[in-house]
Amino acid sequence: MRFWVMRFWFLAAFAVFSAAPAMAADFNPPIDRLISNYIRPAMTEFAAVTDRLPDAVASVCSSAGPAEIAGFQAAYSDSLRAFSRVHFLRFGPLLDDDRLSRLAFLPDPRGIAQRQIRKIYAQKDPSVGSAESLRDKSVAVQGLTALQMIAFDTESEVVLGSPDDDKDYTCGYALAIARNLAAIAAGLDADWSDPDGYRAVLLSGGPRNDRYRTSKEAMEDVFNALVTGLIIVRDQDLLPALGASAAKAKANRLPFSRSGNSIVFLSGELHGIQDAVASLELEDMTPTDFQWIFAALDFEFGNAQAFLSGLEPPLRRTFGEGDSYSQISVLAITLKSIRDTMALELAGALELAGGFNALDGD
Amino acid sequence: MTHAIKTVSRRSFLAAMGSLAAAPVFSGSTLAASLLNREAADGVPLFASAYRKADGEFGVGIVDDLGQILAQITLPGRGHGIAVAPEGSRFVAFARRPGTFAVVVRPFEDVQPELITSEPGRHFYGHGCFSADGRLLYAVENDFAAARGVVGIYDTSGSATRRIGEFETNGIGPHDVLLGPDYRTLIVANGGIETRPDMGREKLNLDTMAPSVVFIDSRSGDILAQHALDKELHQLSLRHMALDAEGRVWAGGQFEGPLDEVPPLVGVFSRDAAPKLTAIPEPVASGLQNYIGSVAANAGGEVIAASAPRGGQTLFWNASTGAYLGARSIPDGCGVAPIDQGSFLISDGNGALSLVSDPAAPAEILARPPGISWDNHLFNLAKIDAA
Numbered sequence: 168m169r170f171w172v173m174r175f176w177f178l179a180a181f182a183v184f185s186a187a188p189a190m191a192a193d194f195n196p197p198i199d200r201l202i203s204n205y206i207r208p209a210m211t212e213f214a215a216v217t218d219r220l221p222d223a224v225a226s227v228c229s230s231a232g233p234a235e236i237a238g239f240q241a242a243y244s245d246s247l248r249a250f251s252r253v254h255f256l257r258f259g260p261l262l263d264d265d266r267l268s269r270l271a272f273l274p275d276p277r278g279i280a281q282r283q284i285r286k287i288y289a290q291k292d293p294s295v296g297s298a299e300s301l302r303d304k305s306v307a308v309q310g311l312t313a314l315q316m317i318a319f320d321t322e323s324e325v326v327l328g329s330p331d332d333d334k335d336y337t338c339g340y341a342l343a344i345a346r347n348l349a350a351i352a353a354g355l356d357a358d359w360s361d362p363d364g365y366r367a368v369l370l371s372g373g374p375r376n377d378r379y380r381t382s383k384e385a386m387e388d389v390f391n392a393l394v395t396g397l398i399i400v401r402d403q404d405l406l407p408a409l410g411a412s413a414a415k416a417k418a419n420r421l422p423f424s425r426s427g428n429s430i431v432f433l434s435g436e437l438h439g440i441q442d443a444v445a446s447l448e449l450e451d452m453t454p455t456d457f458q459w460i461f462a463a464l465d466f467e468f469g470n471a472q473a474f475l476s477g478l479e480p481p482l483r484r485t486f487g488e489g490d491s492y493s494q495i496s497v498l499a500i501t502l503k504s505i506r507d508t509m510a511l512e513l514a515g516a517l518e519l520a521g522g523f524n525a526l527d528g529d
Numbered sequence: 530m531t532h533a534i535k536t537v538s539r540r541s542f543l544a545a546m547g548s549l550a551a552a553p554v555f556s557g558s559t560l561a562a563s564l565l566n567r568e569a570a571d572g573v574p575l576f577a578s579a580y581r582k583a584d585g586e587f588g589v590g591i592v593d594d595l596g597q598i599l600a601q602i603t604l605p606g607r608g609h610g611i612a613v614a615p616e617g618s619r620f621v622a623f624a625r626r627p628g629t630f631a632v633v634v635r636p637f638e639d640v641q642p643e644l645i646t647s648e649p650g651r652h653f654y655g656h657g658c659f660s661a662d663g664r665l666l667y668a669v670e671n672d673f674a675a676a677r678g679v680v681g682i683y684d685t686s687g688s689a690t691r692r693i694g695e696f697e698t699n700g701i702g703p704h705d706v707l708l709g710p711d712y713r714t715l716i717v718a719n720g721g722i723e724t725r726p727d728m729g730r731e732k733l734n735l736d737t738m739a740p741s742v743v744f745i746d747s748r749s750g751d752i753l754a755q756h757a758l759d760k761e762l763h764q765l766s767l768r769h770m771a772l773d774a775e776g777r778v779w780a781g782g783q784f785e786g787p788l789d790e791v792p793p794l795v796g797v798f799s800r801d802a803a804p805k806l807t808a809i810p811e812p813v814a815s816g817l818q819n820y821i822g823s824v825a826a827n828a829g830g831e832v833i834a835a836s837a838p839r840g841g842q843t844l845f846w847n848a849s850t851g852a853y854l855g856a857r858s859i860p861d862g863c864g865v866a867p868i869d870q871g872s873f874l875i876s877d878g879n880g881a882l883s884l885v886s887d888p889a890a891p892a893e894i895l896a897r898p899p900g901i902s903w904d905n906h907l908f909n910l911a912k913i914d915a916a
Contacts, residue, residue, distance in 0.1 A: 257583065257880075257899050257900060258583050258900070259583075261899070262583050262584075262899050262900040265899075267899040267900075268898075268899060273897075274894050274895070274896065274897060276893060276894070276895060277595050277895065279595060279597070377585065378584065378585045388583070391879075395879045395880075398860050398879055399897070402858075402860070402881075402891075402892075402894060403881070403894045403897065406891045407891075407893060407894075410890075411889070411890050411891075506860075521861075522838060522839075522841075522860065522861030522877075522878045522879070523581065523861060523878030523879075523902040523903075523904070524822060524838035524861050524862075524863035524877065524878045524903075524904070524905055525818075525820075525838045525839040525841075525861055525878070529609060529625055529626060529655060529704075529768075529905055
């Protein structure tokens with residue numbers, strides 16, 4: 168710990184003397200690249216894949232044959248993969264109208280969603296039967312997490328469309344969720360495409376911008392969102408499943424393990440954060456002594472993906488077999504290293520302020 | 530201190546939400562649902578903390594023990610500490626220093642919050658506490674022309690809160706204030722750092738600062754005892770406090786001296802004994818950047834928790850033996866409040882509310898409300914049964 172701190176302070180001081188810019192750095196170009204080259208394409212992709220989800224639900228509900236089941240599984244996984252690439256963009260449009268929580272209610276270690284859905288079923292609540300009335304329900308019962316709960320069983324098998332007493336009710340609810348997801352994703356895509364939308368707020372940092380007095384403040388917000396994304400992957404998605412030891416590992420605590428999509432989700436969010444960082448193209452703004460950061464990040468993100476690709480889905484069945492526990496343990500260590508490289512080294516090199524409480528405490 | 534569980538009537542709570550909501554956060558939020566779907570909504574521990582939203586708005590959030598936001602109250606600026614009335618039905622949210630507002634909130638009633646403004650020549654330091662009968666509010670304030678710390682005394686019994694006097698704290702920069710275990714003594718941490726509102730948050734006296742913990746008779750204003758640290762620690766600004774089961778005060782500090790020093794950061798104070806400093810073992814100590822953010826005790830007062838947001842760690846001690854129990858990693862974690870005898874809720878700047886019930890197991894993230902940065906401190910709103 169001490170090593171990191173000392174190194175950070177030393178290097179930060181060094182950076183000031185060796186590369187002190189005559190004027191405050193303009194962070195609008197990297198923010199513009201992030202929006203144009205990462206956020207907008209990712210939102211468009213998310214809208215496109217979720218737009219196919221209602222048909223996949225309708226199809227498996229009309230005939231639950233192997234092809235329809237596979238089609239629904241693919242459509243759900245595609246939606247989840249696209250969601251994993253945008254969920255860490257926790258600013259602007261994703262926060263409006265509780266969109267992020269409505270897309271997926273996470274984390275939920277105490278099973279709030281399950282309890283609420285159980286109650287909905289006990290009452291056969293008709294308001295979950297249309298996207299319009301679903302959007303006024305609790306956020307926990309509206310999105311990808313709720314769809315997973317009603318469409319998959321605990322063995323990661325698709326139950327949507329299978330003939331049981333609740334089939335029609337579940338199919339109506341699932342279709343409402345799918346349409347709700349598609350509508351939210353379309354709204355996100357539209358908002359990020361709006362030249363006068365949040366894009367303009369992020370790119371107009373200055374004295375007349377109430378939110379961001381400088382482009383650096385805007386950059387700090389988006390940069391810290393990426394760091395928070397890394398914290399989520401490790402502390403929220405992985406550590407609860409790892410538990411205190413291999414004997415206490417809980418695969419069902421991994422995100423989207425019920426549908427067998429944990430690796431899809433984890434891999435997608437890490438690819439997303441890596442691509443988002445790359446889209447900023449910060450190399451030119453970073454002092455020479457810190458250029459090593461970019462190769463280091465690529466190397467460590469690559470390692471993280473390699474650990475994930477060595478695992479066999481669904482993890483609910485395979486986690487604990489072979490060296491899977493140690494693979495995920497090492498992944499967690501790698502993620503801590505990536506976070507430190509971002510939050511200490513790269514933020515220090517660019518003189519970006521970090522945590523809200525750490526920053527200017529009281 | 531023993532407290533009965535303050536039960537929250539589900540009906541009145543839900544009825545009150547409409548009046549609290551500055552934004553339509555409840556339509557589609559998990560709030561109503563989370564309470565209504567609980568086996569027993571009554572008796573649920575509630576917590577309050579200041580926050581900043583991603584759009585830059587400041588406010589106070591009320592959350593349950595699953596970390597779900599139940600209500601949000603918009604503030605005129607950035608908040609900091611919260612004084613909770615003993616009966617649990619009111620609280621006062623203070624502006625962060627050097628702010629001049631405080632807001633009286635009655636979360637279970639259909640009434641608008643009351644805005645209090647500091648006296649001319651005074652500003653709030655961010656913390657306060659109530660008298661045992663709930664009538665008087667004590668707020669730490671700065672008499673900035675005289676560089677003199679005071680405790681402002683407010684009568685909250687009338688229809689409008691009224692400032693009725695002040696006590697000197699015998700120091701500069703009083704930051705936190707607690708009501709002592711005798712329910713009569715006020716305990717104030719004089720942080721020692723001089724600031725002036727016209728110079729923002731600039732620290733003006735780091736070479737001469739002299740922090741202390743003082744014990745003040747709340748009836749007379751007499752200083753009953755004053756404890757300072759040894760000279761070599763005069764730059765350890767004592768700021769946040771919690772009482773343990775034996776009525777001793779655990780105070781956490783922020784060291785303003787050279788960064789390459791690793792001084793103790795937490796001390797134990799009592800009225801009639803010399804302060805004792807607790808050791809933080811390496812390598813934890815040198816990773817904290819000499820900064821403690823909050824101090825809290827568990828419901829029984831046997832365990833002390835201190836957050837270190839710059840180090841991303843929250844540390845735990847056995848209060849009676851002083852033994853260090855360990856630390857848990859919580860990035861930017863700062864607000865700490867007890868959930869019960871055996872667990873703490875910890876809030877962080879990345880929005881998470883984490884449960885720590887074992888100093889040897891990772892913190893469990895219960896919730897991460899999107900777009901919320903929790904600010905510095907977390908307080909128990911409904912009282913928690915110590916038994």
